[in-house]
Amino acid sequence: DLDTDRARGRSGLALAPREAAYRLFWGWTGVRRRATRRLEERRAAAASGVDRLAASFWKATMGDRAWRRLDPALWDLELSFGPVVDELRPDLIHANDFQMLGVGARAKLRAAAAGRDVKLVWDAHEYLPGMKSWKNHPWWKDAQLRHEREFAPHADAVVTVSETLAEMMRERHRLPELPEVVMNVPDTGGAVEQPRPGLRERCGIGPGTPLMVYSGAPLEQRGLHILVEALPALPEVHAALIVSYPQWRYVKRTQERAAALGVADRVHVLSYVPHRQVVPFLAEADLGVIPIHHWGNHEISLITKFFEYSHARLPVVVSDVKTMSELVRRTGQGEVFTAEDTADFTRAVTRVLEDPETYRKAYAERVPLDEWTWDGQAKRLTDLYGRILGA
DSSP: OHHHHHHTTOOHHHHHHHHHHHHHHHHHHHHHHHHHHHHHHHHHHTOSHHHHHHHHHHHHHHGGGGHHHHOTTHHHHHHHHHHHHHHHOOSEEEEEHHHHHHHHHHHHHHHHHTTOOOEEEEEEOSOGGGSOOSSSOTTHHHHHHHHHHHHGGGOSEEEESOHHHHHHHHHHHTOSSOOEEOOOOOOOOSOOOOOSSOHHHHHTOOTTSOEEEEEEOOOGGGTTHHHHHHGGGSTTOEEEEEESOTTSHHHHHHHHHHHHHTOGGGEEEEEOOOGGGHHHHHTTSSEEEEOOOOOHHHHHOOOHHHHHHHHTTOOEEEEOOHHHHHHHHHHTSEEEEOTTOHHHHHHHHHHHHHSHHHHHHHHHHTOOTTTSSHHHHHHHHHHHHHHHHTO
8 A cells, every 4th residue: 555655665756646546536435425425314304306205195195004104114113023922922912102002903903813802902101293203304203193093993992191191092093982091100019229329429418408309311301401590599409310311412511501500519410220219219309390391292291200209209390281280289299380481490499498398298188199109000900901801
């Protein structure tokens, strides 16, 4: 190569043609590489006339079955799970959320063709029309909607996570009966494990330091950055962010913002603990925060962290999303603030910290913690299984 020839003493003049050829080659390679990247970006955006024409053609000719063209990745789930389900020869299939609905429905149909009666329970976690797309592709959500519409009629029963969502699912899919509500609540059975070290020790603070906690996925629409934005107006308060992916860019930006505001020493980013340690881990805080923004599914959900905070007997500060804010106002277990309003969030936190025992009393007087356990919710599920199996 050129470096070897230079080391052997070949003159620059003798090597000049080869050097020019190499420069030309690498320049052409760079042009082609950049063109390929632009093409990949355009294909990912599906914004060309050909892409739009293709999508319109598939929708017009295939109807709800067009998901096969709009998001072929759904077939990956079938290829992975379908043969396993068939091999198990189940009496009942519990399909988890909208993407696994198709896997369960097709397995049910294959069983019927083989002379076996298999029941399908669809566990609907999301109201798909109100959900933010998981993928940045213009066809993705439409594909999921069509996939769900095609296979929803094959469900023998539907379960979901709130009464509001149950009503919406019945109306959307014209279900013959209201879905069973099975909430995402903690499993409080068995031995509780005490985390070592505890939350305050991991934050490096003592028992007298006011501490608010956020626990959950670090997504921008979950609004956890508002804890940082409020800290300059809450001079004694610390914030613990217990997140599933501390390395995500949004978390890093939130930490950078804390540094810019001069509150980095009061922001503590922590990783998850094992599930049997979650409640005692959270219980060391003074209040739990649910700062989610107004988004379709946020309005109708009772999310897992709400019940985890409740079992930890934490006063809750929740944004004014419909279902959770109504419940908090009814039980008195916390304060409601206007979503994305830092001043109103600061007001709610201050009010809780001034009189936390008023909110904690709600857990003894008005909050149905006995119902908000997995043992209680699991019975609803097993009773449903028994009904549709005729057991």
